[in-house]
Amino acid sequence: MAITRKDQQELAQVFTDLGDLGGRKEDYFPVLYMAKKFKCEPRDIAQQVAFGGNDYGIDAYFIDRPSKNLYLFQFKWSEDHNLFKDSMERLATVGIERIFGNPLQDPTQNELLRLLKADLRECQDLIERVYIQFVFKGDLESTDTSTGLQDRKENLESKKWLIEKFFKGRPVSLDVDFFTDKRQPPTPPPPDTHELQFTDSVTVQTPDKEKLLHVGFVRLMDLHRIYKSLGQKFFNRNIRAGLKADKPPNRKIREAMSAIVIKQQYPPAVFAFNHNGITLAAEHVQIHDGIAIIKVPRLLNGAQTVSSVDKFLEENDGNPALKQNNEVLESLRVLAKIVEYDPWSDFVTTVTICNNQQNPVHPWNLRANDRIQCDLQDKFREELKIFYSRQENEFENLTDADRREMDIDDPHDIELKRLAQTFLAAQGELDKMSRLPDVFESQKLYDETFRESYLHSDARKIVLAYKVGLVLNSPIRRLEELAPKKIAYAVGRARNLVWALIIQTLLNDDKINDWLDWYGQTLAKEADFKRILEQKASSRILPILKSVLADSTYMSKIENEKYSFLRTKELFRRCMDDAFSRFPWTRRQI
Numbered sequence: 001m002a003i004t005r006k007d008q009q010e011l012a013q014v015f016t017d018l019g020d021l022g023g024r025k026e027d028y029f030p031v032l033y034m035a036k037k038f039k040c041e042p043r044d045i046a047q048q049v050a051f052g053g054n055d056y057g058i059d060a061y062f063i064d065r066p067s068k069n070l071y072l073f074q075f076k077w078s079e080d081h082n083l084f085k086d087s088m089e090r091l092a093t094v095g096i097e098r099i100f101g102n103p104l105q106d107p108t109q110n111e112l113l114r115l116l117k118a119d120l121r122e123c124q125d126l127i128e129r130v131y132i133q134f135v136f137k138g139d140l141e142s143t144d145t146s147t148g149l150q151d152r153k154e155n156l157e158s159k160k161w162l163i164e165k166f167f168k169g170r171p172v173s174l175d176v177d178f179f180t181d182k183r184q185p186p187t188p189p190p191p192d193t194h195e196l197q198f199t200d201s202v203t204v205q206t207p208d209k210e211k212l213l214h215v216g217f218v219r220l221m222d223l224h225r226i227y228k229s230l231g232q233k234f235f236n237r238n239i240r241a242g243l244k245a246d247k248p249p250n251r252k253i254r255e256a257m258s259a260i261v262i263k264q265q266y267p268p269a270v271f272a273f274n275h276n277g278i279t280l281a282a283e284h285v286q287i288h289d290g291i292a293i294i295k296v297p298r299l300l301n302g303a304q305t306v307s308s309v310d311k312f313l314e315e316n317d318g319n320p321a322l323k324q325n326n327e328v329l330e331s332l333r334v335l336a337k338i339v340e341y342d343p344w345s346d347f348v349t350t351v352t353i354c355n356n357q358q359n360p361v362h363p364w365n366l367r368a369n370d371r372i373q374c375d376l377q378d379k380f381r382e383e384l385k386i387f388y389s390r391q392e393n394e395f396e397n398l399t400d401a402d403r404r405e406m407d408i409d410d411p412h413d414i415e416l417k418r419l420a421q422t423f424l425a426a427q428g429e430l431d432k433m434s435r436l437p438d439v440f441e442s443q444k445l446y447d448e449t450f451r452e453s454y455l456h457s458d459a460r461k462i463v464l465a466y467k468v469g470l471v472l473n474s475p476i477r478r479l480e481e482l483a484p485k486k487i488a489y490a491v492g493r494a495r496n497l498v499w500a501l502i503i504q505t506l507l508n509d510d511k512i513n514d515w516l517d518w519y520g521q522t523l524a525k526e527a528d529f530k531r532i533l534e535q536k537a538s539s540r541i542l543p544i545l546k547s548v549l550a551d552s553t554y555m556s557k558i559e560n561e562k563y564s565f566l567r568t569k570e571l572f573r574r575c576m577d578d579a580f581s582r583f584p585w586t587r588r589q590i
Contacts, residue, residue, distance in 0.1 A: 057091025278302030460520030
């Protein structure tokens, strides 16, 4: 929703009338919006608006005493929904606690926070509902499909317990949503409270009594009902999505269900004996008479089980035996662990990792839910309509309807591990490309690889560099055909070096903007693109390699079949020095 001329005129008028309060013209957007929403005079509402920094993610508030509602706002005079990400993160990590929990003062906090806390003390027994609203001028559909925003929204929703604690344990509702000043009523969010049959349960707790573990048996169909209510959101704290339907584990689960429910070859209890169980995390759990009421549930382990149930029901839709034996289906149970703690905490992340050890867990799997991975997923989808699989198997589990809803056009996906290699190739970090597990296990190396700056770079450059890795065999073959014998033999063992040098070749070429338009917007492996890389390999990469590898030290290593030097940052630097004097190139970033 574009910022119109009328919008500009209204904002300019409020700024003219109230500009003596300080701040920039755009800072008066909250005043304009709130005056309309709550039917107040702009000057009367202005004291509840921040005109400076250090706002802990909130820059305006309003207490509607007749309706018993508290409104907390963050405003952006912009069409870019991504601007909310930092504010939401600050609000979730320190803001909610600063407003509703921490009694200590922050000398640097703005005046708004002091006034808000004073009004909250006065209205502590009055307020029944808290609304956190993020208001901007853009397209609301973009907020619904943004993985990064939805992840941060869920994180905020999980802080509800802090708010209820402030209100002395009263059941105060919390609603987090995005608005424009012309928004239609929002679609109701999926429920955060769900009910499970939970039998034969026991509960253990950590010494600090902050974390509880409930162990018992749950019905498969109760898990399926939560999944149908929440969709993929139910899986988003897992490090994997469900496996493909034709994979052995999923196939075996469906076969077992068919044998029990459709063919009735075994009693229902057999299913629990043969299943390893599932693990959930929930913000709050209340168990009474075999029923568990859980708030904000997220599946940590068991995505393939729930996906298999869904596929089984789909395959047997219309089968009379399924309807006839519905009681048998409803009686299928699995062992379940429910962790009662913040689903977005580091503790639950560790639990997730430990509960996914039945299949190999690679270091890159453990980064699937990192904030930057969510933001990269948004970037590729919003700018190029390409899906980024931050979770293992994620793209394979999307239906055509899912892709249409997410506005994904490309039939191929970007994979997390290969994207890391792409970034390292562009950085010339050849040694790190050869020890990728270390990159994901070391926070320092990981942060250097997945730089925040990539969120602001041209997504087409990233895709172009990524595609070089996809079609690298073509330029490698050309180099092996044209290079002297000894160098040709080394080229096949220098794939990462060639990948890094071809990226620099493209970025330093005068036609880079054309190539970004032609080849940087899709993951298709165009024949023309392969021919360009072959031509650049022969005219640019080959002269560099012949010159640098002619060094007696390097040639001696090649003759003795010692090729580890081909995977060093130093060799890449030598090649770039030669390229500078020969063409000349400078090192470019994607």
